[in-house]
Amino acid sequence: MSSRFLMITPEDGKEVLKCLAAPARLSILELLHASGPLNVNDIADRLDLPQSTTSTHLNQMEEAGLIRTEVQKARKGSQKICHAVHDEIVISFSSPKETVDEAIEVAMPVGLYSGYDVFAPCGMCSQEGIIGYLDNPDTFLAPDRMKAGLLWFTRGYVDYQFPNNARIKGAEIRELELLLELSSEVPGTSDNWPSDITISINGKPIVTWTSPGDFGDRRGKYTPDWWKLRGSQYGVLKSFRVTPTGTFIDGVRVSDTCLADLALLEHRSIRLRIEVPETAKHPGGINIFGRGFGNYDQDIILRLKA
Template structure:
């Protein structure tokens, strides 16, 4: 979850400003629990517990699922986020220049997928589910959602970096989830990322989400299958690779051939992984974030480097 310093993030800050709600989060990190279990564990009444749960749910930190129980339908509380990042306003002097490239989900250049699998445009399903032939249909370039159980998908990205521009960070932003039969929010999948054949690291997707319709998911899309994913930011910097601010590996920008005129970006689910749970990619017109796969290459111009060098020399003197 990404937060900023604005009124829109206040519900999250307010939800975390309570010892009781912190304890609830810690209990739900162990496993999902119903309202009665939480109330008994913390010695609170059901009414008080309901108030705390509503605050956490409003903040998007947890969600409640209605599931069958011994006494009928009960509310099962599930921890919804795995990390939070607070984005502070940037100082004016820290403004970064960058090249932006957006690659459509359907503009892949290579692929090997095994069922369950499929793809669709914002208007229709392409071909039939679980038939790999349709991944090479002419209409696949218009695909805005695709999924497969194991295998890989690969994209080619043009690099517009000039000789006078010095790269210092590449950020790759995409919305994705696991791929379960129908949907399952508890369906872990180890997803591997590669740039120019260099393994950047592995991120474990928690599940495949269908409890609510995606904000941008078309109205005709079946409600029993993937609805939305998590927006993940993969960042390759001069000191390593990070996922949403958490260190993923020691791979640095200099290790991935960042000055090559064209990059190759691969997303894979390997059959020998601990959690083989597939992957779903969401593009514009699907999910909760109206974007395809975004690449931001941040850089400094040559004169900026010289100015920094002079500042460093002066500081030593």
């Protein structure tokens, strides 16, 4: 059975460590691991906690990435179901210098794509405002796209071209990792709006991840105040890793696609495609969050470990 693990350092894992410092949150994690997914009322009842206190804890845990939630239909209305995300949390005390020496990292702004083919509804915006015209794919040609911190479309793809710095350095690549904040795209928002998002490297599809929804229940941590609250507020930070033995999502092995299939050292650049294909079982659109939007103030990160 695969183990879903999270590795953090004291520096980048402050929010996780802060969450784990509360006994009630530890009890919630232990309960979810022992019992499986539960709704908010069940958690409150089993731990003898007020429902309002339980909801506050769960919101903080979700923001830290320790749990995920989904909205399901209930007899009367709907209910929020909570899932534990990780089986293990590992704290690494390796020095920052060791990490930098072993990893070659490039941050790509979400608007710096090299090609696209998208379908409306679509659009993009910067921290200052909307870029171009909404629901017009030609807007994706606008020079101001370089400033984009959020872009969205219903179907299609955007391509990014990263420098292959490992090839330049003559370093053997042991692992490729992509870090992106993603969600589905629906007019308005909906926690229950699945979308199949396919990630390809150098023309090779490596994984399809199904986003659970388009989240607008609260403002994203970095989303600017001018952005309407009913619009997409934040996504899920996903880690896609390709190693010599397979491909992993958030530490869970999902396919046999390995580094050798990507022929990285044969190319001067590393080509990334983020796509909602026409053939997707759940064609629920996509939001790609960059710096200045969502819950993680970062661009698209490509990390090569040599």
